[in-house]
Amino acid sequence: MNQFIFTLSIILSSLILRAQDRPNIIWINGDDLGAELSCYGNPDVKTPNMDQLAIQGTRFTSAYSNASVCSASRSSMITGMYPTAINCQDHRTINRTELPEGIPTIVEYFQNAGYFCTNASAKNWDKKGKEDYNFLDKVNYDGTDWKQRAKDQPFFAQVQISDPHRSFHHDAENPINPKTVKSLPKCYPDHPLLKADWAWYLESVQHCDHYVGEILKRIEAEGLAENTIVILFGDHGRPHLRDKQFLYEGGIKIPLIIRYPNKIKANKIDNQLVSLVDVAATSLQLAGIAVPDYMHGQVFLGEKAEKREYIYAFRQRTGDAADNIRSICDGKYKLIWNRMPNTPWMQLSSYKKLQYPAFTLYQQLYKEGKLNDAYKQFMAPARPEIELFDLEKDPMELNNLASNKNYKSVKEKLFEKLSNKMEEFERNLILESDETISQAKATSAVYFKESMEKRNLNEHISNSDLLKYWENLLLKP
Template identity: 60%
Template structure:
């Protein structure tokens, strides 16, 4: 009798264990790996840039799917990361102002994607590519802690599937040199939205070298997966958290600020060497990641299952305060045309951003060139004291977004269509948005200015240094090694 009872208990225990998500079908459930590169635009060889050497990202693309029209929803890290981790537009979760001072919990019922994976038995990790024992960048604009179970998937239980985020700092500023494969600034192809200036050339070449450093990190990650026999059962999704870190790009809703690479490798599902032109955003990556893992996508998410074939007609961009630069901009694109709504048109394009003034040589180059009367059209548009309320661009014929079509009657129907859709969408995704208090704004401004002051002291420059003095610093720092 005792033996029979013992067998019954053992059978019950086995059945219980088999119901645990990570033990019931461990070999079948895929691992998920997000490779999140800080400030990575589409300057990768497989996306057509011939000045940069990115063999590992290119290899990923050749073994999977490369999305040609992928976008972030916000052009700065904290807003974009808050959006991607929830599958929600940043306005809907009060996470749009960069490094929000008055952080709040997420709205009731909304949780980070890690919590959803954890409920399904996944082990969730976050680390740096260069040090997987160190907690990686989060930068979320909402309250919460203990978002992850660990820093490395090796910490999980045997057979337990993982959802891992590996953060790659590059190509975020300060740029890193690639000593193995330096890039000659005299030979690079500058984007047409920038004037041809030696400092801008050097800065661009250093950005590309940092992209190459990021590519080496990707290679190290893939090599580890291969060694651990995890590669074929791991869905790899590589992307930039927003666009490239340059003057008219990061912190703006132009293509340079929102356009990102997106590469997905999972041979069990996707054919190699596939290129897709679908519109897809990072909130769609969030929803699609859940769907690929066989997990139901919460109805509240703004993301769509684009990776699995669902279509998206419009992409949206959101920008508000970034450091001490207070702003309010929204955008919409259908892939061909983009409408930008400047809701603070009285703000100049070159309003003070302590971060950009400190880190972006082009910020100073533009000011000096303008003062000397040598900053010509179309580059001098950035020096305007006020902005138009709306900017409309034909992305097919004007990919650098230099010709505003809003006053051209021929495009009235395009403008009106996009504006109507943008207004109706914002009415929904901004209905619970809370305005940032004047106290919080002032605190952010003071913090940015203090950051600028201390950094200038390290450079042995006064916080009140003139543009020409700052330009001399950049000439000595960048061009002496050219």
């Protein structure tokens, strides 16, 4: 018996040693963080900490979330599965279900391999960070801070940064002058109100960068840098009218920067297609943990890296805005499938009406006949079922090529691929009933009414008066 115990102790010690040799992994997740960083070419923003991380690691130029709203995206990234495959496609799902049998979160895989798993707010390490998962299963994190782990135990940590999610925050140290911003995307009119809102967003990106700097300093101070993989990304694209909640580039394109000293090349630019669903699989692989075959995520680093051919993205109900959109992109062309084409782009979204000045501005300019053709199409009462864009020639996705005969073969190829894949990707999708959607609309209406009351505004305010509110807030001297 003593010999058995001795032998067992040797085996356990060996396992513990191997666990200690494994790298720590930290996900830094910026809420609504688009690719508007200085290292990604934005001339207006100051992001020295994320820029430095890019110099020390690899910056991915073609990284995408697979959902354009936080809860669907976060449910996907923590499982390595597309949101429709785990019935997590509707934002803050009302009728939540458990994850399909045999599909746990990756937290369980890390814990089974001896990792200490945490989830913290970057603004308070004693506070649990944002989860926003659309499933019933509880994710049992071991704590909020890796300092709570056993000595030398490897850890998988998520650190959640709430910026640049609206409401935005000004940066008093590095204010951005709205009158001089050069980076307002050309999918938006060059309007003072939109430039002011854009500048405010960029200042919130700078706040995000500040917290990234604090995290990186802590890693260095604790001597963890050499054996810690840092993965920085946004949970989806930027929080603007035509971006978040839609599958255009602004809604799903994200920054992705990975640093792993002496293992991943420093100061490298990687142009391969990467989906946020791939980060789970790649994190497991880097930790020496077998990646389950069922995962939709692919490993994109190391010896077992696979080349991704297509990016898939999904949009369903968000708040009171019910929708059903799918997209596929091969890096050059993107096809968007509007499966509720009679639903306008500008259907009521209480969240956007409350938080986005562009939502009201577009309606007012359109009413006054002042919205140019490129932007006026977003006000149409219905959408085409298929949108097709050449991202190299038309990065703002304003020229739909779906009816252009010169692109017929491209459209047919992408649509066939996308529609065929839906059988697999939507295997566990449960569409919401009309009653559930009505419940979501009622809840959103209450949210809007109460939020407007906090601003001393009436919920039935006219567009012209709501526009004055935004002008007073954003354009005051």
